[in-house]
Amino acid sequence: NAGVTQTPKFRVLKTGQSMTLLCAQDMNHEYMYWYRQDPGMGLRLIHYSVGEGTTAKGEVPDGYNVSRLKKQNFLLGLESAAPSQTSVYFCASSWSGLEYNEQFFGPGTRLTVL
Amino acid sequence: GQNIDQPTEMTATEGAIVQINCTYQTSGFNGLFWYQQHAGEAPTFLSYNVLDGLEEKGRFSSFLSRSKGYSYLLLKELQMKDSASYLCAVKDNYGQNFVFGPGTRLSVLP
Secondary structure, X not given: OOOEEEEOOEEEEOOOXXXXXXXXXXXXXXXXXXXXXXXXOEEEEEEEEOOOOOOEEOOOXXXXXXXXXXOOEEEEEEOOOOHHHOEEEEEEEEOOOOOOOOOEXXXXXXXXXX | OOEEEOOOEEEEEOOOOEEEEEEEEOOOOXXXXXXXXXXXXXXXXXXXXXXXXXXXXXXXXXXXXOOOOEEEEEEOOOOHHHOEEEEEEEEOOOOOOEEEOOOEXXXXXO
16 A cells, blocks of 8 residues: 655756646545645645546645546646745645545655746 | 644653644634654644544644634653654635644754
């Protein structure tokens, strides 16, 4: 059981380049989330999904797009990267959105935009 | 608005007890979570409170007062491996929005 995995672990982009971050989970979880973590600001929710084929905006969605074509995968896209998107990105999943269901986090992707 | 406050840093001695406070003001409340995050690693779940009172889990306990918008995480018999950041998060009533605090970095000294 790998849990939640993220690809890649590190990436350096130039301003204006695009990329896709992949999140995969093997726990058959319905809910998946993308967060960014910046120093002193805690985790901020970018987008989330409550099931295959559905996505919704979180707190900081601008500049990002997501897709959930398969239940086990949740993709985060940056169409035109900006230095303000330099951050550590975490994917998480949970069995459902019920109050007591904890989130399981992936190891993170460290992204630098020059 | 959404706001969660935690102390930025705390220091304690091995074997001691430490209390990490969290105050919140959110647009709704549907539970409070505590996560532990070691440097360079992913957050891992520690505890969940939705009703007022104390939840105990081994060396870790978490307390909630909804009327005061206040929670704390209590760590007993501190060990060196407890050196980490501790994140407080509130789930609001709308969708699946989790609001995280900035985290408290705890250093445990010998």
